[in-house]
Amino acid sequence: MRFRIRLFQAKFLLCASLLSAASISIAEEKTGYDLLLEMAIPKPHEVELARKGVAEASIERAWERPCPYKALEAEDGSAESDKLYYSCQRWNDCTEVGGSASVFTEAFFRNHKKKSGEIVIPWELMRDGGAFGMDESNFETTKGQLYRYALKFAEENWRLFEGRVPLEASDLVEKKFWQWCSIQPLSIWENE
Template identity: 55%
Template sequence: MSFHLMPSFSKSACARLMLGMFLLGTTSILMADENGEPAKLLMDRFPKPHEIELARKGMAEANIDRPWDRACPYRELTGTAEAEDEFFFRCQRWDNCVSAGGSASIYSEAFFQNHQQPPKDQKPWESYRNGSIFLLEPSDFERVTGHLRQYALKFAEENWRLFEGRDASEASDLVEKKFWQWCSAEPLTLWKAEYQ
């Protein structure tokens, strides 16, 4: 298999789809910083040459500063069909970890805010644990993204104290860093099983 999301997709169609998804993902970044220069913000997300070199060595996940803010550098690599499959799965994992890490931060802050309430005003912890307070349903925990989401909830319950005594932005970065360390080490076989 070589970069196939669906059997009828060619590599160029898949590349266009992935580029479209990347551009959609960067839209929120561009909109978030009204005073910034949109072109600069967009260019800052593109992988730098040293990040591409780290990807070539298979070490990008652990050696790029704030990888959850960066585009997957494995997209820039080409090679044999087998190597390109590996790059594809690494990027799937990368993108899913970025998304789940953002969720882990939101969940952690919610656990923290609930804990800060007087006991009589606290929502039941079970509604946080099972995701119902975040409007998640059992179907949201299926497939590999569900596995990551489930861990994000468990992680949030165990790490909500990261928000204690910290600026929300600093705490969010800590959550995303710790979550990334776990998520980026998840075996690629999870993604291979889902996308093949």
Template identity: 55%
Template structure:
């Protein structure tokens, strides 16, 4: 009888400890909303990198982060410069996603038999339809299409998600180095 009681108490103690561990783990788990909010706000070290002017090259997977330049304050002229940085940042993010789609589309088109392939000029006309090619976004889209033509083989033998990240990374490296004069000229 004494042994049964000790076994029961040991099981009860084990049950309570498991419940407390599980509740602590659940409490620490972040909800999707928490993760979304965390990603939507620039972190202090990202703002510091923006202050130094190296945020684009120093933030890991920067295209998945919000523009840290919008957090900076200064003179009117400096704030305009920060605005141009953010415009470039946001345009590079959106066009980088498009570059990944264009590249995958070009790859899939190359997998078709030659008589079934859609001429690439059709896609170019479709993607650049009505786009002011002298504007910053037109310039970026033109490069995204050229990038797709040059780099479609990245998709060969790789997971599509992994390759998409590679394309966005390569496009980000090029795009974030584009001179801000393109965005300043858009404002004129």
């Protein structure tokens, strides 16, 4: 009889531990989903910084965060609504082109390093974006002007990659580009 009781207790403990492990693994999966959701929605303190108009300068690694201005409400068609829209447009363009600025800068760095070797991309193709598959039509919009600056920035700052791990250098390039881009006047986007 004791053996059956012990066997029942062992089975019960095994079941309880399996259920506990299953609930923990489900919680871990939910945590991954929560992290994705968190990256897609601005945090409350970021929205508050946007309300004060200092989000670009106050949010750490802002270029990796979603635009907090889209969470602010304004009356449709009002000047405030337009300002929020153009602020988000600037935010998104600066984020997108900042990633490209990092790619351009690393390419300028690698091209400079190859100058002692045989294969060198002519600087003219690097400067005008031809080496990156860009042509004159890519530079006609507001975002195009940001791309033009990103190419100029890359040519002048390729040494940011020298002696650094590429990921660290890329973050530094994106930070410096963000600092320049995020303070550009909204009138540039409004005029387009």
